[in-house]
Amino acid sequence: xxxRFLHSEFFHNYKHSSSAVIGxxxxxxxxxxxxxxxxLVAQNPYDIASLDLMDSYKPPLxxxxxxxxxxxxxxxxxRDVWASILxxxxxxxxIGLVAMIASCTIGTFLGLVAGFYGGIVDSVIxxxxxxxxxxxxxxxxxxxxxxxGTGVDKVLIALTAVGWVVYARxxxxxxxxxxxxxxxQAAKVAGLPxxxxxxxxxLPNVLTPLIVIATIQVGTFVLIEASLSFLGxxxxxxxxxxxxxxxxxxxxLFSGLWWTSVFPGIAIMIxxxxxxxxxxxxxxxxxxxxx
Amino acid sequence: xxxxxxKRLIQMTxxxxxxxxxxxIMMSFTxxxxxxxxxxxxxxxxxxxxxxxxxxxxxxxxxxxKFMTSLLHGDFGRSYVFRQPAxxxxxxxxxxxxxxxxxxxxxxxAVAIPLGVxxxxxxxxxxxxxxxxxxxxxxxxPGFWVGMVLIYLFAVTWGIFPSSGRGDTAEVLGxxxxxxxxxxxxxxxxxxxxxxxxxxxxxLRMTRAGMMExxxxxxxxxxRAKGATRRDVLYKxxxxxxxxxxxxxxxxxxxxxxAFATITETIFSWPGMGKLLIDSIYRADRPVIVxxxxxxxxxxxxxNFLVDIVYTLIDPRITLK
Numbered sequence: 258x259x260x261r262f263l264h265s266e267f268f269h270n271y272k273h274s275s276s277a278v279i280g281x282x283x284x285x286x287x288x289x290x291x292x293x294x295x296x297l298v299a300q301n302p303y304d305i306a307s308l309d310l311m312d313s314y315k316p317p318l319x320x321x322x323x324x325x326x327x328x329x330x331x332x333x334x335x336r337d338v339w340a341s342i343l344x345x346x347x348x349x350x351x352i353g354l355v356a357m358i359a360s361c362t363i364g365t366f367l368g369l370v371a372g373f374y375g376g377i378v379d380s381v382i383x384x385x386x387x388x389x390x391x392x393x394x395x396x397x398x399x400x401x402x403x404x405x406g407t408g409v410d411k412v413l414i415a416l417t418a419v420g421w422v423v424y425a426r427x428x429x430x431x432x433x434x435x436x437x438x439x440x441x442q443a444a445k446v447a448g449l450p451x452x453x454x455x456x457x458x459x460l461p462n463v464l465t466p467l468i469v470i471a472t473i474q475v476g477t478f479v480l481i482e483a484s485l486s487f488l489g490x491x492x493x494x495x496x497x498x499x500x501x502x503x504x505x506x507x508x509x510l511f512s513g514l515w516w517t518s519v520f521p522g523i524a525i526m527i528x529x530x531x532x533x534x535x536x537x538x539x540x541x542x543x544x545x546x547x548x
Numbered sequence: 549x550x551x552x553x554x555k556r557l558i559q560m561t562x563x564x565x566x567x568x569x570x571x572x573i574m575m576s577f578t579x580x581x582x583x584x585x586x587x588x589x590x591x592x593x594x595x596x597x598x599x600x601x602x603x604x605x606x607x608x609x610x611x612x613x614k615f616m617t618s619l620l621h622g623d624f625g626r627s628y629v630f631r632q633p634a635x636x637x638x639x640x641x642x643x644x645x646x647x648x649x650x651x652x653x654x655x656x657x658a659v660a661i662p663l664g665v666x667x668x669x670x671x672x673x674x675x676x677x678x679x680x681x682x683x684x685x686x687x688x689x690p691g692f693w694v695g696m697v698l699i700y701l702f703a704v705t706w707g708i709f710p711s712s713g714r715g716d717t718a719e720v721l722g723x724x725x726x727x728x729x730x731x732x733x734x735x736x737x738x739x740x741x742x743x744x745x746x747x748x749x750x751x752l753r754m755t756r757a758g759m760m761e762x763x764x765x766x767x768x769x770x771x772r773a774k775g776a777t778r779r780d781v782l783y784k785x786x787x788x789x790x791x792x793x794x795x796x797x798x799x800x801x802x803x804x805x806x807a808f809a810t811i812t813e814t815i816f817s818w819p820g821m822g823k824l825l826i827d828s829i830y831r832a833d834r835p836v837i838v839x840x841x842x843x844x845x846x847x848x849x850x851x852n853f854l855v856d857i858v859y860t861l862i863d864p865r866i867t868l869k
Binding site: 388391392393395396399400401403404476480483484487488489490500503506507510511513515518519522525526529530532533534537 | 563566567571574575684685687688689690691692693696697699700704705711800803804806807808810811814815826829830837841844845848849852
């Protein structure tokens with residue numbers, strides 16, 4: 258299995274695409290930092306007992322007054338910025354991934370149903386999708402959050418509400434062309450029940466284009482969540498994501514304390530840039546028209 | 549054509565109606581706005597009175613009915629906070645937002661199209677690769693963070709540009725515009741740059757993709773063969789055909805710019821309608837939120853409609869059905 262993969266065309270192209278290698282390295286590095294990172298730092302930024310106000314507003318290590326214990330400096334409560342980033346990235350990545358999985362599941366299901374059954378179900382689902390697509394997702398998410406209030410769970414709901422559409426559309430399109438094909442006709446003639454045809458025959462054949470969408474969407478969701486949290490309608494203060502860290506840093510920016518907000522932003526950039534680079538590579542690889 | 553226009557008009561009205569229902573239902577889930585109006589030490593009786601005054605004691609259906617009928621009479625409700633008609637509040641701030649969006653859009657197009665054409669015409673050059681990496685960076689950065697970094701560098705550290713506000717405005721045709729004063733341009737520079745980056749990156753990538761697709765086609769070979777200059781081949785023959793997908797994205801991007809203006813305006817304390825929306829969300833000023841969303845929905849629906857029309861003007865192969 259492994260050797261087959263190492264000799265595959267996909268792996269060959271991957272090796273020879275610098276953007277794919279850089280992108281996946283950034284993503285994996287980020288994943289590593291998110292999983293084991295909190296074990297590597299001495300301070301738990303959410304444990305008030307481990308904070309010392311004497312340590313507050315320390316600049317990064319390489320500036321005058323820097324403290325070797327806090328490589329990227331500290332914020333107003335003496336919280337290590339590096340540790341906050343590692344903990345905050347967990348929340349950002351968790352939200353991005355879970356919302357993506359939820360959007361993908363719901364969107365794929367609705368797309369399959371719309372494409373397979375057609376008729377009124379199809380019209381209703383697709384009209385909702387049309388209306389939704391004519392509004393920017395950030396505005397819909399902002400509006401939903403303003404209606405339901407802050408919270409990780411509510412951010413997930415808002416992101417899923419804006420994220421399902423793109424899957425539903427794609428899956429519906431591919432389903433429409435799949436059900437015309439002979440293998441589906443054959444399954445129908447063989448008397449298989451509809452739900453089984455959808456699950457065993459149509460579903461596996463409409464999944465490929467979703468891989469690219471899902472990859473890029475994690476990055477988009479991280480950015481939207483950051484924007485919502487920056488505006489104060491995202492995650493609560495008790496669970497600061499990278500976006501909320503930037504917001505907290507913005508409040509002290511005018512006093513020249515740039516490091517509390519600049520570094521979390523760089524963290525977001527590294528993650529989303531890596532995702533987009535790798536996503537671009539996947540798109541070229543999985544799109545047969547470009548080959 | 550007339551039939552198409554009529555169909556679209558009905559469609560647009562329907563969309564706006566659906567939006568009004570959704571907005572209204574969602575808004576009725578938000579916290580009780582009565583407490584935003586009454587003083588903290590208000591008695592129960594006063595609270596009841598305020599509730600009745602705002603019409604919040606009736607059922608959602610009745611409230612919606614009242615909202616719709618007054619809407620159709622041109623009455624869009626009054627802000628709980630400002631005690632002024634919500635529509636007036638928003639329209640007062642509309643020019644500031646439009647101004648920023650327009651400057652950002654012009655900036656994005658002016659940078660993105662030439663760079664996109666260049667990157668599409670020389671896909672493997674080092675400069676093209678740098679341009680593409682830069683544009684991917686533009687998509688991957690949180691816009692508000694870029695704004696903050698610009699504020700820190702240009703306003704806090706170097707003091708070249710102001711960090712907030714709109715600067716001097718002058719009256720042009722009854723509207724207060726800041727683009728006609730020096731101070732106004734001075735103020736709009738940073739917010740407009742911040743807002744334009746994302747759109748710039750996307751337009752650039754679309755232009756490049758379009759150019760690459762077009763350059764493989766026969767009419768490009770023919771143009772080259774007949775001896776047209778490289779410039780003419782790229783811009784007259786290539787770009788014109790590459791622009792069709794860009795126009796669609798252009799429309800969507802205009803919507804995105806209006807949406808992201810809320811964030812940019814918040815960072816730069818730009819007195820536009822986006823900042824008003826965010827402030828109103830904090831204050832649970834429901835009428836303002838509802839009117840903002842309805843107005844923005846109207847703008848988006850009109851933009852989408854115009855994009856479809858523009859389509860047929862550039863590409864005669866597309867007909868409206």
